[in-house]
Amino acid sequence: SDEGKMYVGVDYYPEHWPEERVDQDIKLMKEAGFNLVRMAEFAWVKMEPSEGVYDFGWLDKVIDKFQQQGIKVILGTPTAVMPAWLARKYPAAMATNDDGSQIDWGGRKNNCFSDGNYRRLSERIADEMSEHFANHPNVIGWQTDNELSGPICHCQRCLANFQDWLKAKYGTLDSLNAAWGNHFWGLTLHSWQEVTFPDCEGESDWGKIANPSLCLDWKRFHTALQVDFQRDQVKVIRKNCPEDFITHNMMGLHNNVDYYKLAEDLDFVSWDNYPVWNKPEIPYGSSMAADVMRGLKQKNFWIMEQTAGPVGWGEFARNTRPGELRKICYQQLAHGADAQVWFRWRTSTAGREQYWHGLLGHDGKAGRRYEEAAQVAREYDKLSEYLTETTVKSKVAILYDYENIWATQNQPGFAGNDVQKAISRYYNALFRKGINVDFLHPDYDFSGYDLVLAPGLHIVSKELAANIEAFVEAGGVFATEYRAAVKTPTNLVYDLTLPGLLREVLGIQIPEYEAMGDFTYRMEPIEPDFKSYDATMYSDWIIPEAAQTLIGYDEWHMKDYAALTRNQFGKGHAWYLGTIVDDPAFYDQLIARLLDDAEIEPEVELPAGVEASIRQDEQHQVLFLINHTENELSIKVPENKLELISDRKTNSDFQLKPFGVGVILLDD
Numbered sequence: 001s002d003e004g005k006m007y008v009g010v011d012y013y014p015e016h017w018p019e020e021r022v023d024q025d026i027k028l029m030k031e032a033g034f035n036l037v038r039m040a041e042f043a044w045v046k047m048e049p050s051e052g053v054y055d056f057g058w059l060d061k062v063i064d065k066f067q068q069q070g071i072k073v074i075l076g077t078p079t080a081v082m083p084a085w086l087a088r089k090y091p092a093a094m095a096t097n098d099d100g101s102q103i104d105w106g107g108r109k110n111n112c113f114s115d116g117n118y119r120r121l122s123e124r125i126a127d128e129m130s131e132h133f134a135n136h137p138n139v140i141g142w143q144t145d146n147e148l149s150g151p152i153c154h155c156q157r158c159l160a161n162f163q164d165w166l167k168a169k170y171g172t173l174d175s176l177n178a179a180w181g182n183h184f185w186g187l188t189l190h191s192w193q194e195v196t197f198p199d200c201e202g203e204s205d206w207g208k209i210a211n212p213s214l215c216l217d218w219k220r221f222h223t224a225l226q227v228d229f230q231r232d233q234v235k236v237i238r239k240n241c242p243e244d245f246i247t248h249n250m251m252g253l254h255n256n257v258d259y260y261k262l263a264e265d266l267d268f269v270s271w272d273n274y275p276v277w278n279k280p281e282i283p284y285g286s287s288m289a290a291d292v293m294r295g296l297k298q299k300n301f302w303i304m305e306q307t308a309g310p311v312g313w314g315e316f317a318r319n320t321r322p323g324e325l326r327k328i329c330y331q332q333l334a335h336g337a338d339a340q341v342w343f344r345w346r347t348s349t350a351g352r353e354q355y356w357h358g359l360l361g362h363d364g365k366a367g368r369r370y371e372e373a374a375q376v377a378r379e380y381d382k383l384s385e386y387l388t389e390t391t392v393k394s395k396v397a398i399l400y401d402y403e404n405i406w407a408t409q410n411q412p413g414f415a416g417n418d419v420q421k422a423i424s425r426y427y428n429a430l431f432r433k434g435i436n437v438d439f440l441h442p443d444y445d446f447s448g449y450d451l452v453l454a455p456g457l458h459i460v461s462k463e464l465a466a467n468i469e470a471f472v473e474a475g476g477v478f479a480t481e482y483r484a485a486v487k488t489p490t491n492l493v494y495d496l497t498l499p500g501l502l503r504e505v506l507g508i509q510i511p512e513y514e515a516m517g518d519f520t521y522r523m524e525p526i527e528p529d530f531k532s533y534d535a536t537m538y539s540d541w542i543i544p545e546a547a548q549t550l551i552g553y554d555e556w557h558m559k560d561y562a563a564l565t566r567n568q569f570g571k572g573h574a575w576y577l578g579t580i581v582d583d584p585a586f587y588d589q590l591i592a593r594l595l596d597d598a599e600i601e602p603e604v605e606l607p608a609g610v611e612a613s614i615r616q617d618e619q620h621q622v623l624f625l626i627n628h629t630e631n632e633l634s635i636k637v638p639e640n641k642l643e644l645i646s647d648r649k650t651n652s653d654f655q656l657k658p659f660g661v662g663v664i665l666l667d668d
């Protein structure tokens, strides 16, 4: 950004307020130290009041005013809400539900992504808009649409597109039939037109009866369609505004779209952070989401919408406590956010989001939440010089992809099986240790990491299995768990004894397994380091081959089977856990052992509720400490280092106020 300053700003809707209010809003933003606004992402009807008639004058005026105050602008293409005229003239633009009925116009995100008219008009408004603002020096970037994800349309056009997509992917019907295993139930297809809409969600009486292989491709197709839709816009914006960046506001751990694919056409990823305001608790999810978002392109991201107050549509949640808004910003900054935009500036007096509170109340007055946001802006301004080139560097990677999530959603195997939850058991334990983590697509190169975790690795390709073997052989530490390597990339089950392609590297075989419903097994630690815990939900009946058993079972029929194994393979170790443990303390122990194996040590020892993360580059190493509790806490830190917010040198004990943060420069 300008002079290397970080961007801090708000999502602003000038079209919601009387024109005369703008000057006062800008004045308040300026006083708060904001230097950026995002605008227009729902203003299609304002910019194109009737088909082919454009009006950008109102936005020109506002952008000029921002320019006078040195506040930059990002514009959103407005395609998440189609104007009423569009829906009326081109009814096929509205998405079709799975029962064949059509969504009624009147909300947002209700369009069919295949409809030719919708596609044409979406591309055209993006084109007109980016052409109009192309030469405006104050517009620096673009957001495509808003939170792409749905709906999943069931119209004939979408079906034809799905058939075409399958044809492009498989080439011949023989290869499609083989990839999907269509011999089962006699579902062999003899023409592409015979492909039908699958019932994968289990919403109808028929329940989830569709072929899992078909369901996985149906999900992939849904992403491909939206990537295509977004690409139309990206192309015209790049043509008109080659200097501007293009991003999209994603939803963190949301998993209906493959965000890796959606991110490919973007310069960087943005996301919308809405931690839940329940009882104050440790927001593991927001950290994990940040790391997932950073992982998509392996680079820093922006927060495009940051919770600014009590949220809710029908009912609202509690108010934020002093320091709470500030610390959720630092949490994102610490994980690689390079800019942060509050949602929203002022609380709307109209519409569905009347109770979704902004920095300012309905009354437009600047109060406590505004002051806290201003404090963040001042502090970020000061921190900028240390942070601009830094990012998070990790020795630990977690493999994360959408196909595993989808395949498991479609067929969990046992009640409660959820890939993101499985990952979070490990992630949260690493969080409690203050260890930086990178999320990687399984196809990405993970050979440079010391420890690679792959919970929920249901689908394993031959290439991935080979990469895992090579990684461990060369000295890496790898850990996976139950239901690993069951499926092929087209969601067929391998005709191998589990863990299939990973059997050799893990040094175990699993001839049998079971879902556990409401009973548990007592686990029996063989290695004295481990305490005794209960195995729940599922168990692999593991027979160790080359591997060593670290934990077994204390049940008469399970004595011969292992629950946790570790295998030396080449210079490294491969771990396997065959069950789920309720108690997070188990994962703390397991992570401690894995870190030991990988020779990774935490920078600081953390009291419960404090988060640590490090950003670094060639020059600087900056340690963030964030207190997620309402108690004052003290932490042992390296002495005589500069704390960048207070400009004070550290003692060995560092005090954190309730919801307090510390930013410590570790450089010598």
Ligand code: GAL
Binding pocket: 146, 147, 272, 305, 343, 353, 356
């Ligand atoms: C986000 C969305 C915003 C706003 C906000 C509050 O998901 O992008 O436009 O709706 O939620 O509901």
